[in-house]
Structures are given as structure tokens and as C-alpha cells.
Amino acid sequence: MKNVSSSTIARGHSLSDEVAMRIRTSIESGSIEPGKRLPTEQELGEAYGVSRPVIREAVSILKSDGLVISQQGRGHFVNPQGASVFRLEPSFEDKEDLADLFHFLISVEVAATEQAAIRRTPSDLNAIRQHLGGLEVAIRENRNGVEEDMKFHRAILHAxxxxxxxSFGEFLESRVRNLIRTARENTARSQDMVQRVQNEHEAIFKAIAAQDGENARAAAAYHLDNAAQRLRIYLRHPE
Known part of the structure; x- marks a missing residue:
């Protein structure tokens, strides 16, 4: 097809996200013009080397962004008015993009952790403590603790x-879930590193428990800076 890239996609964590990004690039470059109909699922599947369910999920992502609209009986079309929502599609291959993403995440998470320390209630603190304990259990059972890690940070956001x-934290989590999973799985390769990460979590918890906004902010920044470094090391030396 002349209006989309015909290069197939290497298998990775999320084919649908990658396909959505490729289609979005074709739209933004003008290869598929505003108001024009998207190629069929079969055509897109052949172009990218993926199944039709993957194409359907990718189109669903673009529809949720407002970039693609459906017309009953006619198919999917590029929204003439463009996307209507904020987008975030991190790339593991683009190191500069990855660095920018982490700077952005840090700015949000650090501010949220500071506010959690100031505003948290006793029940909020209990929830954070519970998920910190869940991480300890995951470590003892030699699991990667991805879900427990996300619950811990989610509890901080709610605090x-x-x-x-x-709401923005939930959006970030859904968009960078694979990034979080990769960082956590990389951490799980080393017991020493796992414990260092848990120590960082404990420092965050202690600052929130003390309602010390300044130390909570510092502990969150330290943790996220280290998380970024751990991911960079993994990406340079994947096994």
C-alpha cells in the first residue's frame, strides 16, 4: 500500500501500541490525509505483518485518542479535526525520547509524592504500608513484584x-506499563538491586508517614532517577 509503511513489526511487548504508533505517524506525515478512509484490517495486517485482532486493538487506541472515527457501514476514517487527547507513546529504541519521558515522569511523580506526604490520611498511610508489605512478600517469593510496585505508587497518588x-497518574501508568514492567523485571535479576529498590520505597514511605513533604519529594526523585539509570543499563546490555 502506498499510504502506510509496509515494513513488518518486530515482536515486542505490545504489537497493538506499535501498530497504532505507525498508523499515527502515517497520518501525521500526511500519507493518510484527514477525512480519508483507513486501509482495511486485512490490508493493514499484511502491511505490518500482524493479525487482524492486533489491528483492531490498534485502531481502538487511535479511536480513544480521537484521531480516528468510525462511520457505520463505511469503515474507519482519519478525524479531520485531529486528535482530541494528550498522547504518550514511549520508544525503547529512541534513547533521547526515553530520557525526556523519564524527566516528565519524575516531575509528576515527585510533586505527587510531596503532596501525598502533606495530605495523606491514616487510611491512606495504611494502604501505602500494605502495598509496601506486598513488595516485601514478592521479594521473599522471588517474584518480580510488578503489580505490587504499581499498587504502591498508585496508593501514593490517591493519597x-x-x-x-x-487521573493523570492512571493515564501515565497505562501508557508506560511496559516501561515499568521492563524496569522491574531488570531489577529482579539481582537480589542486591531488588533490596536497594525496596530501600528506596521504604524511604518514600517513611517520609510520607512523617508528613515530611520535602523529604518525600527528595526520596521520590532519588528513586525515579535510579529507576531511569537501571533501565538505561538494561537497554544497553539486554540479555
Whole structure:
């Protein structure tokens, strides 16, 4: 097809996200013009070397972004008005993009952790403590603790009692879930590293427990800076 790239996609964590990014690039470059109909699922599947369910999920992502709209009986079309929502598609291959993403994440998470320390209630603190304990259990059972890690940070977001931090944090989590999973799985390769990460979590918890916003901010920044470094090491030396 002349309006989309015909290069197949290497298998990775999320084919649908990658396909959505490729289609979006074709739209933004003008290869598929606003108001024009998208190629069929079969055509897109052949172009990218993926199944039709993957194409359907990718198109669903573009529809949720408002970049693609459906017309019953006619198919999917590029929205003439463009995307209507904020987008975030990190690339593991683009190191500069990855660095920019982490700087962005740090700015959000650090501010949220500071506000959580100031605003948290006793029940909020209990929830954070519970998920910190869940991480300890995951470490003892030699599991990667990805879900427990996300629950810990999610509980901190809820402790801000700020709807914007909570909803945007959920958006970030859904968009960078693979990034979080890769960083955590990389950490799980070394018991020493696992314990260092858990020590960072404990420092965050202690600052929130003490309602010390300044130390909570510093502990979150230290943890996320280290997380970025751990991911960079993995990406340079994958096994």
C-alpha cells in the first residue's frame, strides 16, 4: 500500500501500541490525509505483518485518542479535526525520547509524592504500608513484584486527594506499563538491586508517614532517577 509503511513489526511487548504508533505517524506525515478512509484490517495486517485482532486493538487506541472515527457501514476514517487527547507513546529504541519521558515522569511523580506526604490520611498511610508489605512478600517469593510496585505508587497518588494527579497518574501508568514492567523485571535479576529498590520505597514511605513533604519529594526523585539509570543499563546490555 502506498499510504502506510509496509515494513513488518518486530515482536515486542505490545504489537497493538506499535501498530497504532505507525498508523499515527502515517497520518501525521500526511500519507493518510484527514477525512480519508483507513486501509482495511486485512490490508493493514499484511502491511505490518500482524493479525487482524492486533489491528483492531490498534485502531481502538487511535479511536480513544480521537484521531480516528468510525462511520457505520463505511469503515474507519482519519478525524479531520485531529486528535482530541494528550498522547504518550514511549520508544525503547529512541534513547533521547526515553530520557525526556523519564524527566516528565519524575516531575509528576515527585510533586505527587510531596503532596501525598502533606495530605495523606491514616487510611491512606495504611494502604501505602500494605502495598509496601506486598513488595516485601514478592521479594521473599522471588517474584518480580510488578503489580505490587504499581499498587504502591498508585496508593501514593490517591493519597494526594488531587483528582488531577490521580487521573493523570492512571493515564501515565497505562501508557508506560511496559516501561515499568521492563524496569522491574531488570531489577529482579539481582537480589542486591531488588533490596536497594525496596530501600528506596521504604524511604518514600517513611517520609510520607512523617508528613515530611520535602523529604518525600527528595526520596521520590532519588528513586525515579535510579529507576531511569537501571533501565538505561538494561537497554544497553539486554540479555
Amino acid at each position: 494526594t486527594h488531587n483528582a488531577y494527579f490521580i
